Amino acid sequence: MIPSIFLFVLLFGGANAALIKYAGAKISPIDLVFFRSVIAAVAIAPFIGKIELTKFKNDPKSLTLAGLLFAANWILFAYGIQKTSVIMGQLIYVPTSLIVAGLGYFILKEKLSQKEIIGLILSLVGITYLILGSFKTKDILSFGTPFGNFLVVVALFSWAFYLVLTRKISNNYKPLTIIFVDFIISGLISAIFFILNFRNLSLTTFNINLIMAILAIAFLSSIAFFFLNQWIVKHSSAFVSSMLLYPVTLSAIIYGIIFFKEKLDVSLLIGGFIMLIGVFLSTLDTIRKK
Template sequence: MSSRSLALLAILAASLLWGTAGVVAKVLVRDLGPFTASFYRFLIASVLALPFFLRAQKPRGLWRDLVPLSLLGSANILLFYFGIKTTTANAATLIYAATPLATAIWSKFLIGEQSSKKTILGICIGLVGVVLIILLPIWERDQRLVGDVFGNLLIVCAMLSWTLYSIGTKRFADRRAYSPIVISTVYFWTTTVLSFVFALSSGEKLLTPKVFSTQSLWILIYAGIFITLVTFFLFQWAIQRISVTTASLKNYLEPLVGISLNVALLGERITIGFVWGSLLVIAGVVIATGSQVTNAVKNRFANLRKMRGSMRL
């Protein structure tokens, strides 16, 4: 199997695990608070990643390159946890589904990547869907169903921070040969430290009985290992072998997994307005980036035909 095919499988696995992030985050912020939840989740991931980081080859200028970049990734997490406290997991899931659209926009302005008319059309349609989801609380007036505008805006800012982080890590990985474990570990520790600072400054208590309850411990361990350590390693490994936009196609799968779990486990309901917003976001992503998936599938089948032809010879 080619490295590109393995990278796409890595993205698939990461998507399935990331799809559970909304449910986990919603439970954690309810019991522990946003910054406390973020602190313990990333502390677990940081400690487990440290032995691999120490053995990995590290180019000069590591901290100068990666710490400022990691701050963008940390902003994604902190804004996400703070936002999901007041909005719904479904709204957060759909806003993150627009990541490929934001990637295309940032790539155009930051690295001069040209966008086709089809991509621009998809971006416009998807953005209409995102705006609809953000403003639903104003029209539907039931925060239990659609969250609130402020929480939705925080999730948008989190998604934009994540997009910038993804583009930046792709460029550093290509130019400076940073390994996935090095990039991820610096990000983990940066987020752990920032979460600790914000938890203390906001008055959250890091040592409470709820933190050490059986339910919280198991959820934190799952979040630290599977949603954080495993997924970020898979994502960083994958984007070194495929484009950032292609990697962000994980957002096709995350809404399906995430919304299904949010409805089943959190009891969140789906409104008509949310359905329309979801359809616009997904349609925009498909129009803007669907050709990449089609081309990848065509190339895969072409390679398989070549392999079969060579085996016959």
């Protein structure tokens, strides 16, 4: 089963950034977030238990905060990826697990190993190297623009804070409930801007390609990928789940080159390699245990 999941991720996981870049260029990125959120929320609504929703009504603060961070990640990434390359957007997300570990150290007082600290430093060096490269080239087909990369980096930290927070509340709520509330909050926030921008939305824009892209983002990137990740964590380990990063990155690079004519230059490879070394080093002890 797990090899099949990795094959699915290789084929579709890295398509998320490419699909968002494509759809966000056809309609406003905030409109895309609205459609994505509503479709995903409606799709999983029948599976949400009343008891879980009652728990949320009695104590909405933590789950609402998590939903706000989740929405920030979706919105910022949707705008940022329009100003950078698919390759760069995915590379920036490579050290997610390390940043989560670093935030966990400061917020949850979790322990960090020496290798994790070194790996985190290397990953931050890699991100800095890539962002500085975007100031020099401003080439949207490789390094992207500084503004686009800045938005993606902020989206990354929103996602990292979200993961740390949901780690605290995951004992109180089922994963499905958490993600459902995330979809609802993302939909409500984006709905405000969707209504304000409604006059600028043309139905003629919605051709079959755009509709298929939105549906793929909602069902494959938003629902299927989340459930597959949770399944792997439950039936194997968080380590195996973290390994999904590599096929996602590889497929994102392939999609960026094929569909957006993006290019890999030496400097981009160097920055990505530094981050991958940092991530690999931080998981070295876990690999040895396996």
